[in-house]
Amino acid sequence: xxxxxxxxxxxxxxxxxxxxxxxxxxxxxxxxxxxxxxxxxxxxxxxxxxxxxxxxxxxxxxxxxxxxxxxxxxxxxxxxxxxxxxxxxxxxxxxxxxxxxxxxxxxxxxxxxxxxxxxxxxxxxxxxxxxxxxxxxxxxxxxxxxxxxxxxxxxxxxxxxxxxxxxxxxxxxxxxxxxxxxxxxxxxxxxxxxxxxxxxxxxxxxxxxxxxxxxxxxxxxxxxxxxxxxxxxxxxxxxxxxxxxxxxxxxxxxxxxxxxxxxxxxxxxxxxxxxxxxxxxxxxxxxxxxxxxxxxxxxxxxxxxxxxxxxxxxxxxxxxxxxxxxxxxxxxxxxxxxxxxxxxxxxxxxxxxxxxxxxxxxxxxxxxxxxxxxxxxxxxxxxxxxxxxxxxxxxxxxxxxxxxxxxxxxxxxxxxxxxxxxxxxxxxxxxxxxxxxxxxxxxxxxxxxxxxxxxxxxxxxxxxx
Numbered sequence: 249x250x251x252x253x254x255x256x257x258x259x260x261x262x263x264x265x266x267x268x269x270x271x272x273x274x275x276x277x278x279x280x281x282x283x284x285x286x287x288x289x290x291x292x293x294x295x296x297x298x299x300x301x302x303x304x305x306x307x308x309x310x311x312x313x314x315x316x317x318x319x320x321x322x323x324x325x326x327x328x329x330x331x332x333x334x335x336x337x338x339x340x341x342x343x344x345x346x347x348x349x350x351x352x353x354x355x356x357x358x359x360x361x362x363x364x365x366x367x368x369x370x371x372x373x374x375x376x377x378x379x380x381x382x383x384x385x386x387x388x389x390x391x392x393x394x395x396x397x398x399x400x401x402x403x404x405x406x407x408x409x410x411x412x413x414x415x416x417x418x419x420x421x422x423x424x425x426x427x428x429x430x431x432x433x434x435x436x437x438x439x440x441x442x443x444x445x446x447x448x449x450x451x452x453x454x455x456x457x458x459x460x461x462x463x464x465x466x467x468x469x470x471x472x473x474x475x476x477x478x479x480x481x482x483x484x485x486x487x488x489x490x491x492x493x494x495x496x497x498x499x500x501x502x503x504x505x506x507x508x509x510x511x512x513x514x515x516x517x518x519x520x521x522x523x524x525x526x527x528x529x530x531x532x533x534x535x536x537x538x539x540x541x542x543x544x545x546x547x548x549x550x551x552x553x554x555x556x557x558x559x560x561x562x563x564x565x566x567x568x569x570x571x572x573x574x575x576x577x578x579x580x581x582x583x584x585x586x587x588x589x590x591x592x593x594x595x596x597x598x599x600x601x602x603x604x605x606x607x608x609x610x611x612x613x614x615x616x617x618x619x620x621x622x623x624x625x626x627x628x629x630x631x632x633x634x635x636x637x638x639x640x641x642x643x644x645x646x647x648x649x650x651x652x653x654x655x656x657x658x659x660x661x662x663x664x665x666x667x668x669x670x671x672x673x674x675x676x677x678x679x680x681x682x683x684x685x686x687x688x689x690x691x692x693x694x695x696x697x698x699x700x701x702x703x704x705x706x707x708x709x710x711x712x713x
């Protein structure tokens with residue numbers, strides 16, 4: 249029986265501010281527990297919140313990067329629930345009047361090609377604290393350093409049709425947010441967290457099936473695995489005559505299984521109401537255009553431009569544009585004149601820190617004009633990080649390519665004399681042995697012989713003898 253998978257993601261992104269959303273406490277990660285707290289983020293009586301202007305600007309920047317409509321007026325609301333890491337007994341969030349709505353994000357699906365995923369809403373809210381289960385034996389500790397840290401929650405529409413598409417969406421979203429300078433999106437530090445909503449239905453049905461939500465997914469890979477496991481669970485229930493209950497789930501990365509956490513809350517469970525301590529948030533047209541002007545070239549536009557300007561393929565452009573710093577480095581190298589495809593290959597294939605753009609451009613030029621072989625260049629590359637010039641490194645290592653015909657002839661004669669059987673077989677028609685004999689000359693020259701000159705000379709030597 250055929251089923252269609254329907255997935256939507258709720259992504260919480262920590263906005264890249266130095267202080268919290270409604271107070272001046274630091275957002276620095278890794279500080280001692282409960283060291284970055286004050287009466288405001290602890291919810292003490294009489295403490296009043298004051299919105300962080302930079303957090304609002306970053307949220308607007310994210311919204312514009314995702315092609316959302318930014319509302320001139322939005323409203324902070326109190327989301328009421330009890331949990332030990334929520335000191336006020338409510339979370340300041342946005343409910344029926346978020347700061348941005350109706351955006352979109354283009355992804356590439358292996359099954360469906362280009363897909364425009366809708367962004368239903370982007371709203372600002374404060375984070376809760378963190379429960380620590382490994383500090384005091386048999387007890388749970390509470391660290392409130394994260395309480396009040398500014399977040400943007402980005403809610404997609406139910407437009408994704410597979411766990412793989414969900415991962416592609418999350419990858420594209422992270423790229424845009426990092427490019428835009430909105431957040432570092434580090435899942436290990438908790439600055440990007442994702443919850444996945446999933447249901448199944450028959451193909452062609454308009455009504456959505458009962459959805460479940462998987463909370464606290466801590467990696468892109470686990471997002472894909474968890475959604476796949478929950479899809480299998482739901483299909484087994486439905487095909488066995490059962491029904492899916494709307495529940496919140498947790499994913500066990502060790503077993504690859506999902507398990508119920510609690511029944512799924514509805515919005516009315518939180519008893520939302522406008523926060524009486526915070527006036528409506530207003531973003532004027534002038535501020536909006538000012539923030540729009542701050543946006544850099546985004547990944548999709550950069551990929552297209554790299555292909556158009558430098559003549560590289562879609563795959564190379566995608567890899568280079570995946571990180572803004574990598575794309576900037578590629579362009580800095582290309583401005584110095586080397587072949588763009590060669591520059592792309594070096595940047596994509598060599599791991600670790602890159603040398604100065606000038607050094608890589610010179611190295612590519614040395615290979616192109618035959619001064620060093622490609623294999624020799626790979627030996628030179630690691631030596632460039634200290635600021636050495638490629639030609640100097642090649643001379644020091646003794647790997648400048650030899651083109652002197654007398655030297656080449658001597659190596660060729662020595663190899664021909666040392667491999668009489670292969671020479672006979674080559675003359676009998678085994679032309680592939682030319683590559684073997686060329687390799688032997690390169691070995692004898694310790695990689696310094698010009699391979700093109702060697703091969704041409706060998707061919708002539710074998711024909712003449």
